[in-house]
Amino acid sequence: MIPYARQNISDLDIEAVIAVLKSDFLTQGPKVLEFEKAIANYSGAKFAVAVSNATSALHIACLAAGLTSQDTLWTSPISFVASANCGLYCGAKVKFCDIHPKTYNLDPEVLETKLREAAAASDLPKIVIPVHLAGQSCDMKKISELAKKYSLTIIEDASHAIGGSYRNKKIGNCEFSDMTVFSFHPVKIITTGEGGVITTNNPQLYEKLISLRSHGITRAQDKLERNDGPWYYEQQGMGFNYRLTDIQAALGLSQLTRLDTFVERRNELADMYGRLLNKLPLTLPEIDADCVSAFHLYIVCLDRSRTDMNHREIFEKLRAAEIGVNLHYIPIYRQPYYSRMGYRIQDFPIAEQYYSTAISLPMFFDLSANDQEYVAETLKTILSRN
Numbered sequence: 001m002i003p004y005a006r007q008n009i010s011d012l013d014i015e016a017v018i019a020v021l022k023s024d025f026l027t028q029g030p031k032v033l034e035f036e037k038a039i040a041n042y043s044g045a046k047f048a049v050a051v052s053n054a055t056s057a058l059h060i061a062c063l064a065a066g067l068t069s070q071d072t073l074w075t076s077p078i079s080f081v082a083s084a085n086c087g088l089y090c091g092a093k094v095k096f097c098d099i100h101p102k103t104y105n106l107d108p109e110v111l112e113t114k115l116r117e118a119a120a121a122s123d124l125p126k127i128v129i130p131v132h133l134a135g136q137s138c139d140m141k142k143i144s145e146l147a148k149k150y151s152l153t154i155i156e157d158a159s160h161a162i163g164g165s166y167r168n169k170k171i172g173n174c175e176f177s178d179m180t181v182f183s184f185h186p187v188k189i190i191t192t193g194e195g196g197v198i199t200t201n202n203p204q205l206y207e208k209l210i211s212l213r214s215h216g217i218t219r220a221q222d223k224l225e226r227n228d229g230p231w232y233y234e235q236q237g238m239g240f241n242y243r244l245t246d247i248q249a250a251l252g253l254s255q256l257t258r259l260d261t262f263v264e265r266r267n268e269l270a271d272m273y274g275r276l277l278n279k280l281p282l283t284l285p286e287i288d289a290d291c292v293s294a295f296h297l298y299i300v301c302l303d304r305s306r307t308d309m310n311h312r313e314i315f316e317k318l319r320a321a322e323i324g325v326n327l328h329y330i331p332i333y334r335q336p337y338y339s340r341m342g343y344r345i346q347d348f349p350i351a352e353q354y355y356s357t358a359i360s361l362p363m364f365f366d367l368s369a370n371d372q373e374y375v376a377e378t379l380k381t382i383l384s385r386n
């Protein structure tokens with residue numbers, strides 16, 4: 001089976017991990033700090049906080065922003081469940097905003113309309129989480145204007161997008177948001193096995209994130225409320241054990257040196273797919289002029305003006321041909337856990353249309369030209385049987 005995604009681990013990555021295994025620190029130590037500095041430096045944000053995965057990153061980002069059970073969080077329905085679950089972890093209400101028909105990202109026009117209505121009903125969200133689907137940034141300029149107007153906190157879920165750019169700057173610089181979250185799960189652009197990072201330019205948020213990541217405990221002499229002796233530390237708030245290990249950070253640091261190469265290759269693969277697939281009844285990814293996509297995913301949609309072939313059947317045939325296509329994502333409101341809360345499918349016509357046509361084709365650094373041609377040929381054969 002050609003998978004839809006796969007990590008690339010080099011000998012240098014392996015050596016970096018072994019070196020940590022022989023060192024004094026296995027869990028959070030000097031490598032985590034070094035990794036955070038490297039991520040902040042790469043993305044252009046002032047601070048970076050490394051955590052156990054992007055799910056915990058989203059959770060403590062929401063807590064740092066003060067999300068409580070009195071509040072509401074809005075996000076895109078076309079995302080991994082973690083983008084919405086983080087709101088529920090805090091006891092908040094979660095609402096979804098429909099996607100844009102071309103980018104499949106949260107639609108800023110829909111967002112604007114819904115915010116106007118919410119303001120009139122005194123039901124504004126505290127947090128909005130735009131998700132950079134497949135690695136292409138949302139319209140952050142527009143979203144940040146709305147954030148100013150309605151006093152929203154913006155957390156970018158950039159789990160797909162490290163290495164991508166928006167308006168000539170790296171995603172993660174937080175010019176248009178309060179915090180940005182990256183994921184280092186093995187299917188993503190770079191990996192630490194499990195891992196995540198939050199970037200921010202706000203020193204208060206940074207302090208809160210550091211505390212939330214590790215039990216709400218501080219050992220910093222200048223922050224203690226009292227000092228009982230040399231053993232002393234304080235739990236000053238509630239927190240978790242969401243730490244990354246030095247083993248993982250060493251892998252991340254080593255992977256980070258190849259991030260630009262990874263993203264370049266993914267863009268080449270995307271260009272090649274564009275050439276191989278352009279005559280088929282598919283809508284291919286359209287990258288906005290403001291964006292360089294990190295191309296975590298290569299998503300095609302059946303063009304319903306040109307084919308009425310059954311979506312599920314195409315999927316089954318591709319899988320039968322050993323092509324590990326996938327669907328990113330099942331709209332979150334359709335998940336049984338969410339649908340029991342009363343979300344209505346008819347509120348999200350574009351997400352529904354997307355769900356009935358989208359296919360993620362294999363996209364990863366080591367995807368060979370042969371495999372890519374095989375994917376294109378197979379699709380062509382399947383789609384021409386109309």
Ligand SMILES: *Cc1c(COP(=O)(O)O)cnc(C)c1O
Pocket residue numbers: 053054055056079080082083131157159160183184185194195196
């Ligand atoms: C992968 C992913 C997450 C969760 O990342 P983990 O590191 O696996 O917790 C969250 N949001 C999106 C959009 C993702 O793709």
